[in-house]
Amino acid sequence: MYKWILPSLSEVLNDSQSTAAVCSSAKAQQQWRISLAATEQLLLKNLATISANVKQGLVLAAPAPVFSHSQLTQSLQSITFTAQPFNPLALMPFQMPEGEVAIANVTAPNESILPLLKTDPLATEQFCLVFTDKFRLVLVLAEENDGKKAFLFSFDPEVAQQAWRALGARVMLSNPDLFAELEDLVQKYHPTTPDYRTIMQFSQLLLAELPEEKPNEATAAQLDQEKFSPNSPNPPSSHSPSSRSDVELLQAFAHEVRTPLTTIRTITRLLLKQRSLPASVIQRLKIIDRECTEQIDRMELLFRAAELETSATDKPTNTQLTAMCLEQVLQASIPRWQEAANRRNLTLDVILPQNLPTVVSNPAMLDRVLTGLMENFTRSLPAGSHIQVQVIPAGDQLKLQLLPQPQSGDSGTVTTSTCTPPIRKALGQLLTFQPETGTISLNLAATKHLFQAIGGKLIVRERPQYGEVLTIFLPLEAEEKKESSKLKIKKT
Known part of the structure; x- marks a missing residue:
């Protein structure tokens, strides 16, 4: 049987016996999403300063950028790997003006994109590698041989280094001139064993993002009574199995729409950096960029609303106020x-x-x-x-x-x-x-x-x-x- 010579990131984490959970697709997707949310909060709490001129970390992700918070986009260098048929690097492979980095900036001054081969098993995985002075973290969502989804993560700096080697080898094969620059970026945040307080903080943030368990039948009956009470201005959800399926479907829909739109916007913004385009083309690209941004924000709201509905409490918790x-x-x-x-x-x-x-x-x-x-x-x-x-x-x-x-x-x-x-x-x-x-x-x-x-x-x-x-x-x-x-x- 044919086997890809380079390991995928799920294989790297499985070999290292990192924390893993194999479960239904919906459950694994939920674990991936709440872990990303916890990681975003962990980064926001640990960044020393917020400045576009002072980079405090590196994020390697696929198939689309995972963080949208303005503070993170300013302070983190982001590289997105994608297996989309259209290779955006082909637009300007090695013709950047002097003084500009070789990696093409795309979604923002700190964001870039690199290609993956469609036949590469890594192209079917969602992943996020975070490199900072305080910690290294790897998050992976992949599909097992039996069709079930698996979510894995690790704070082990050596596992993060192995994950980078698996990615770096692919960059070396497809874009050897870019490998040295990426290698320098990764090694700038040298591997260190994270402080136990950082991992505890991540665990607390993870628990804060987890939806509460479904109420039992008695509680559900009580909620149904309160639902129609005139003294209850914010009626809670009964969270029946059918309503939960409805919410999970909306979450999956929002994610599936947001991902390709982010890729389209990424490529559009890369095209807008071409200085030789006619004014009419630039205007149309700006319209595409605007429409993508509006719909991405709409999907983000749908996703956030679905997350709130998965909570069994009668009032959403106010966070980050x-x-x-x-x-x-x-x-x-x-x-x-x-x-x-x-x-x-x-x-x-x-x-x-x-x-x-x-x-x-x-x-x-x-x-x-x-x-x-x-x-x-x-x-x-x-x-x-x-x-x-x-x-x-x-x-x-x-x-x-x-x-x-x-x-x-x-x-x-x-x-x-x-x-x-x-x-x-x-x-x-x-x-x-x-x-x-x-x-x-x-x-x-x-x-x-x-x-x-x-x-x-x-x-x-x-x-x-x-x-x-x-x-x-x-x-x-x-x-x-x-x-x-x-x-x-x-x-x-």
């Missing part, structure tokens, strides 16, 4: 919202206070959740509509409100006809479908859970002449609350 400057988020988001509104023949005005207070939320998720909400909101409005976004301090909270305005008639007068709410049909536990527009989006309950997870609250009200009015409340940072209280006292 910190004081943050909302002004920075809005400055980056508002131009995108206006551009998206213009594409749908809508107008959008934003009214902000002179000084935006500091709020407490999740910096990595707030922009995505707000943009996702704006996306769904604009898709539900007819062409020609006007949207007003108001940001107003409200006691110890900040209120962000989305108000659809009455449409103007041909003579410029405001029409007062009743606004018909969009038809929404349920698709499983988390999604809704709008037949008029063909739009699939998160349902209201799932969207509310997302806002709860980032420390906020979403309220939706119907107004006959306007349509839906969406109001988001975000808590103020402690010092801002004190100032707000002082103002109230002075007023009285």
Whole structure:
């Protein structure tokens, strides 16, 4: 029987007797995802500084980049291995201008891509190798001979070195001129036995990411009673086997869509670095890049919503909440919202206070959740509509409100006809479908859970002449609350 001469990463970890689990595909995929989430948090907690000019680690991954947090993309050098039929390196194999590295930058200044042969067994594996001054970590998701999935990981620096040798040998065969540069990058983070506290920290983060066990029948019955209680504003999920299958299917769907889109965006951004392309081609590539980014962010929200639903608790746990400057988020988001509104023949005005207070939320998720909400909101409005976004301090909270305005008639007068709410049909536990527009989006309950997870609250009200009015409340940072209280006292 034919056998590939170079070992795959799963073979490297199996030979080293690293931590492994062979189970159903859905379970192994879940272990892979939560381990990546724990690794991301571990890196964020251990990076000394955040600077695009100071690299603090190297990440080798396949078949797509595994970390999207802005702090990590700035501070880590990332190399993505892919077996896609189109080899992006063929676009500019060794014609880089002097002073630029030989590895082609792709998704960001710190991200690059290298090819794998389609016949290579490694091309069927998902993996992530992390090299830092404090630790080396290998994560692998592979398929066993019996068809079952296996998830393996190891903090052993020697195992990480063997995994790099397996990868490096492939680079040597396909791109020998690049091997020396990659070898230097890997060896820059010399192998050291990780501090036991680092592994303990990873274990704690891993446990924090794990969904809780399904409630027993008695608990499920209790949850069903609470589900319809008027005093329960955030009804929990019953987590029946069918609903869990629905959520797992959505998780798998989001992952499968996100992966090829990330590859398309990677190749698109590589093409955009070509200086000889006509302006019309560049414009079209930018449109592809934008559309891919929007859909990747949508899939990320679907994935995150599915993760929240796998928890058996009646309220999602608020994680990674910190004081943050909302002004920075809005400055980056508002131009995108206006551009998206213009594409749908809508107008959008934003009214902000002179000084935006500091709020407490999740910096990595707030922009995505707000943009996702704006996306769904604009898709539900007819062409020609006007949207007003108001940001107003409200006691110890900040209120962000989305108000659809009455449409103007041909003579410029405001029409007062009743606004018909969009038809929404349920698709499983988390999604809704709008037949008029063909739009699939998160349902209201799932969207509310997302806002709860980032420390906020979403309220939706119907107004006959306007349509839906969406109001988001975000808590103020402690010092801002004190100032707000002082103002109230002075007023009285």
